[in-house]
Amino acid sequence: EAEVAQSPRYKITEKSQAVAFWCDPISGHATLYWYRQILGQGPELLVQFQDESVVDDSQLPKDRFSAERLKGVDSTLKIQPAELGDSAMYLCASSLSSGGYEQYFGPGTRLTVT
Amino acid sequence: GESVGLHLPTLSVQEGDNSIINCAYSNSASDYFIWYKQESGKGPQFIIDIRSNMDKRQGQRVTVLLNKTVKHLSLQIAATQPGDSAVYFCAEKKNSGGSNYKLTFGKGTLLTVNP
Numbered sequence: 001e002a003e004v005a006q007s008p009r010y011k012i013t014e015k016s017q018a019v020a021f022w023c024d025p026i027s028g029h030a031t032l033y034w035y036r037q038i039l040g041q042g043p044e045l046l047v048q049f050q051d052e053s054v055v056d057d058s059q060l061p062k063d064r065f066s067a068e069r070l071k072g073v074d075s076t077l078k079i080q081p082a083e084l085g086d087s088a089m090y091l092c093a094s095s096l097s098s099g100g101y102e103q104y105f106g107p108g109t110r111l112t113v114t
Numbered sequence: 115g116e117s118v119g120l121h122l123p124t125l126s127v128q129e130g131d132n133s134i135i136n137c138a139y140s141n142s143a144s145d146y147f148i149w150y151k152q153e154s155g156k157g158p159q160f161i162i163d164i165r166s167n168m169d170k171r172q173g174q175r176v177t178v179l180l181n182k183t184v185k186h187l188s189l190q191i192a193a194t195q196p197g198d199s200a201v202y203f204c205a206e207k208k209n210s211g212g213s214n215y216k217l218t219f220g221k222g223t224l225l226t227v228n229p
Contacts, residue, residue, distance in 0.1 A: 004157070040123075040221065040222065041219075041221050041222065042203045042205065042219025042220050042221055042222055043158065043203075043217075043219050044219070045216065045217065048214075048216075050214075055214055056210065056214070056216065091157050091158075093157070097213075098213055098214045098215065099213040099214075099215070100145070100146070100207065100209075100213075100215040102160055103160075103217065104160075105157030105158050105159070106157050107155065107156055107157050108156075108157050
């Protein structure tokens with residue numbers, strides 16, 4: 001069964017350092033999402049791509065976060081500089097398209113900022 | 115603020131019993147409501163959804179009920195098994211413009227199944 005792949009699974013970094021997460025969606029899925037999940041809470045959408053274009057980045061802290069999906073396949077989410085409050089699970093999800101199709105989530109990257 | 119919330123943060127049941135997880139919502143414009151299961155160390159997994167114009171939908175061992183009068187959603191799990199232990203989230207899916215839909219999640223309920 002096809003799955004969304006994410007790496008690394010765990011990342012520990014010091015505050016003020018740069019960190020990057022990678023996501024490979026299910027093959028053929030045009031829509032890719034990055035979510036942030038704070039412990040004990042539900043995921044919160046950071047950015048949504050349709051192919052290589054950003055559809056929604058209204059909740060992305062653009063002063064320190066950036067995301068790209070250059071060829072419309074895999075994607076990278078970057079934080080620079082990392083802050084203590086960025087410690088969370090970063091989840092990637094993909095769907096066939098943006099028209100209400102089911103979203104499939106990856107296992108996430110657990111980020112700890114010290 | 116959030117438009118989807120949960121009544122109870124934790125629920126503990128005996129194996130074989132039925133489980134009921136509740137969720138309140140405040141946004142009447144949602145198109146769908148969805149239940150997700152998240153096991154430790156994994157991403158959320160779709161369980162079942164219900165369109166906003168429906169009252170009930172059944173799946174395998176799960177039933178979702180939607181009461182639009184009191185803006186309440188519930189997930190019923192029949193004959194709960196140890197493998198059902200996880201955090202359960204309700205989420206609303208709403209059209210955010212054109213053909214685009216956005217998911218908004220609630221805080222989650224931790225279900226623990228005791229053998």
